[in-house]
Amino acid sequence: MTGQPRLDDHLQRYSETSSHAPAVAAAVDAIAMASIEIADLIGTGELADAAGVTTGHNSDGDLQRNLDVQADAILRRCLAGLPIAALASEEMREPQIGDREGRICVAIDPLDGSSNIDVNMTVGTIFSILPTPDDPGLAFRQRGSSQLAAGFITYGPQTSLVLTLGDGVDIFVLDRRSGCFRLARGAVQISEACEEFAINAANRRHWDPPVRAFVDECLAGVEGPANHNFNMRWIGSLVAEIYRILTRGGVFLYPSDARPGYGDGRLRLTYEAHPMAFIVEQAGGSASTGRERILDLAAQTLHQRVPLVMGSSNEVRRVEELHCDPLLAASVSAPLFARRGFFRL
Incomplete structure (x- = not known):
């Protein structure tokens, strides 16, 4: 896999394509870096500090686990300092307004499927990146068609990053030897044959x-x-x-x-x-x-x-x-x- 293109090179090329692109690329890179830390945390299983312990319910009423909270904290830390106008998370009651001059807004599900942690099944992180509207407080009331980029990371046998920057879908896999994501599948297309x-x-x-x-x-x-x-x-x-x-x-x-x-x-x-x-x-x-x-x-x-x-x-x-x-x-x-x-x- 060492000869496969790296995610950071992919994002560098994309960052030159539009006025929003540098901010989008920086956010995707930060989420990718956060996911490596989350993957390491999840990979310790029950050796992690209270990995499967519930801490109550999140703001939307779903059962909240210790790892949900930890994953949210890791993502927020990695995204801090970027020019993001508004940040939303499943673990937050309301969006957090940041840099009002920021070109993008980010919504995340820090740890999708966390109820599967106890049985060693695949879980993941989901993210959506939107342009900043005139009022950042309305950032997450835009149509889904307004998205600039979206992706998700799976924490399973491999740590994989599925990414669209609005021009097809690519799948990157974490190369643990080099500590970076490398392209595994480009221009992914869903099979028309449904089995x-x-x-x-x-x-x-x-x-x-x-x-x-x-x-x-x-x-x-x-x-x-x-x-x-x-x-x-x-x-x-x-x-x-x-x-x-x-x-x-x-x-x-x-x-x-x-x-x-x-x-x-x-x-x-x-x-x-x-x-x-x-x-x-x-x-x-x-x-x-x-x-x-x-x-x-x-x-x-x-x-x-x-x-x-x-x-x-x-x-x-x-x-x-x-x-x-x-x-x-x-x-x-x-x-x-x-x-x-x-x-x-």
Whole structure:
């Protein structure tokens, strides 16, 4: 791997392309450096100081672990001093206003999937970089299509950085011998052939009929309308799910459902759905709520939640078609188990 291009060289070339580019490149470089420290911390497992211990709940009500707090602190420290007008994090109640003359604003999910830490599964960091609006206080109410860059880091067998600077998607892998990220895959494209779908099937009884109909079509395999067989996957870590889709295709669904608190989905628009949608679209895929394009949405609050369907475009389009089916739409008010499916309850 030592002959592969380095991330810092990639960012240096990009920094010469526009007025925003130097600030974006500096932020990406800082996040990459932070991720090396986070990877080392996570890599110690239970030897880390209270790695799996919960510290309460974050500002959005989710269970907060010691490592969530530590990862947030590392990222904020590495980003400090950069010309960033506003910084938002899953671990912060409100955005932090910084350098009002800064050209960019940054939103981060410091440790996505942290509930998987105890079972040694892949977790990660997600980030979104936006231009600074006239009022930095409104930075995170922009549409997802306004993003200048987005990316995520996976902490797994390798520490990988998936990055879009608005012109395709590249995957860099941490070369631990040299302490830098090197290009592993350039111009990543999501396969049009969809062989896998990911959803938490245990929640089927709570899904709206269009989601149940789509999953039933997948389960029907070659005997159904999809006319080919699927494998079902579910890791429960957004970064791991999307990394798999980028490298071998597929579709991921985290829909809204009938459970209390899940009516608007569970993933956060600003620092989860927006950056992931930007990456997926840049790789030739699609990202939707099931009814509308994720990147067309603007958050009204920092921690706003949203349903999410993303991956191979044909499958995302099929989910949207099912949401527009008048018969399925009418059945939303029907008894919960009126429609038979492959999971018989």
